[in-house]
Amino acid sequence: MTAQLAPALVAVLTLALAVALAAYVAAPALAHALARRRGRASGVSLPARAALAAAPHVDLLVADAAAVTTGRLRVVDVAPARAGDERNLRWFAGALGHGAEDPVSRALARSSPRGHLSGVTSQDGLGLCGSVDRHPVRVGQPAWLGDLDHGGGSGSTVAVEVDGRLLGRITLAAEPRPDAAATLTALAGRGIEPVLVSSGPAADLERLAGEVGTARCVHLPGPGDLSALVSGLRAEGRVVALAGPDCGADLRLTDAGPDPGAVVLDELDIASVAAALDLARSVHRTARLLRRVALALAVLAAAGLGAVALLRLL
Structure with missing residues (x-):
C-alpha cells in the first residue's frame, strides 16, 4: 500500500466508523420519525417513543364492539x-x-x-x-x-x-363490518388476542362476536367495568392495548386527539386500529434493523482500519 493512499483510506474508514456508530445510537429516534411520517399519511398520530415502549410486547387488544360494526x-x-x-x-x-x-x-x-x-x-x-x-x-x-x-x-x-x-x-x-373477521384473524395470527367489549345487551355482543369470529367478548354494564377489566388482564401478565378511553392500558389508541400519551386515529374502526397498532409495533422492529445495519457497517469499518494498520506494520 502506497504511503499516499494509506492516510486517505484511514480517514475514510474512520469517518465510516463514526457514522455507523452515530447511526447505531440514533436508530430508535430515526425509526420513530419514519413511523410518524408514515402515520401522518394514513391519518395516524404516534406519541413520543416513551409511550410506545410496550407496543412490541402487546398480546391483547381490547376494543369496543362498535369498532367491528x-x-x-x-x-x-x-x-x-x-x-x-x-x-x-x-x-x-x-x-x-x-x-x-x-x-x-x-x-x-x-x-x-x-x-x-x-x-x-x-x-x-x-x-x-x-x-x-x-x-x-x-x-x-x-x-x-x-x-x-x-x-x-x-x-x-x-x-x-x-x-x-x-x-x-x-x-x-x-x-358487522365486511373486513372485521379477516382483521381479527390477522391480529390473532400476529399473537394479539382480540377482546370485544360492550355495555349493550350481552346477547347482542355474543351474537356479534360469533359473526366476526372472536372467541372472547366481555359484557361491561357498569361505568367502571372497563378499568377493572384492563387491570385484571394486566394482573394476569397480559400486555394490553386498548382502543378507547384512558383506563390504564399499556398502549392506548383513541380518536379523541390530540393526546400526547396515545396513538390518535381519525376513526376507531377495527381495520384502522389494527393498522395503527402495527405501525406502533414497527418502531421497535425498524430500530432493531437499523441498529443491525449500523453495527455491521461499524464492524466492517473497524476491520478495514485493522487491516490497514497491519499492512503498514509489514
Missing part, C-alpha cells in the same frame, strides 16, 4: 304471528320504513320496495304509523302495539301491525 342495523330475525305471513311482514314493515330516516327504519327499508306511502308520522319515539297501499300500518315498540308477549331478547325488536292486526315481530342487530 358499520354503524347500521340489519334484520336478523322475522317472526310472523301466523304461519305464512313472513313475506307480508317484511313487505309492510319495509315499505313504511321508507318514510323515515332513523336507523331502524333504514334497516327495514332495505328489505322491501317503497310502495305507495301516505300520512307517515313518528309517534314520540314509540314508532311509525302511516298508510301503505291504503293499508293502515304501525311499526314500533311491541308494548305500544299491544304485543304483551314480547319477551325482550337480543337486538332491537319491533312489532308490526297492519289493518289493526298484529302481523308479527322483526328483530334487528348491528351489522
Whole structure:
C-alpha cells in the first residue's frame, strides 16, 4: 500500500466508523420519525417513543364492539304471528320504513320496495304509523302495539301491525363490518388476542362476536367495568392495548386527539386500529434493523482500519 493512499483510506474508514456508530445510537429516534411520517399519511398520530415502549410486547387488544360494526342495523330475525305471513311482514314493515330516516327504519327499508306511502308520522319515539297501499300500518315498540308477549331478547325488536292486526315481530342487530373477521384473524395470527367489549345487551355482543369470529367478548354494564377489566388482564401478565378511553392500558389508541400519551386515529374502526397498532409495533422492529445495519457497517469499518494498520506494520 502506497504511503499516499494509506492516510486517505484511514480517514475514510474512520469517518465510516463514526457514522455507523452515530447511526447505531440514533436508530430508535430515526425509526420513530419514519413511523410518524408514515402515520401522518394514513391519518395516524404516534406519541413520543416513551409511550410506545410496550407496543412490541402487546398480546391483547381490547376494543369496543362498535369498532367491528358499520354503524347500521340489519334484520336478523322475522317472526310472523301466523304461519305464512313472513313475506307480508317484511313487505309492510319495509315499505313504511321508507318514510323515515332513523336507523331502524333504514334497516327495514332495505328489505322491501317503497310502495305507495301516505300520512307517515313518528309517534314520540314509540314508532311509525302511516298508510301503505291504503293499508293502515304501525311499526314500533311491541308494548305500544299491544304485543304483551314480547319477551325482550337480543337486538332491537319491533312489532308490526297492519289493518289493526298484529302481523308479527322483526328483530334487528348491528351489522358487522365486511373486513372485521379477516382483521381479527390477522391480529390473532400476529399473537394479539382480540377482546370485544360492550355495555349493550350481552346477547347482542355474543351474537356479534360469533359473526366476526372472536372467541372472547366481555359484557361491561357498569361505568367502571372497563378499568377493572384492563387491570385484571394486566394482573394476569397480559400486555394490553386498548382502543378507547384512558383506563390504564399499556398502549392506548383513541380518536379523541390530540393526546400526547396515545396513538390518535381519525376513526376507531377495527381495520384502522389494527393498522395503527402495527405501525406502533414497527418502531421497535425498524430500530432493531437499523441498529443491525449500523453495527455491521461499524464492524466492517473497524476491520478495514485493522487491516490497514497491519499492512503498514509489514
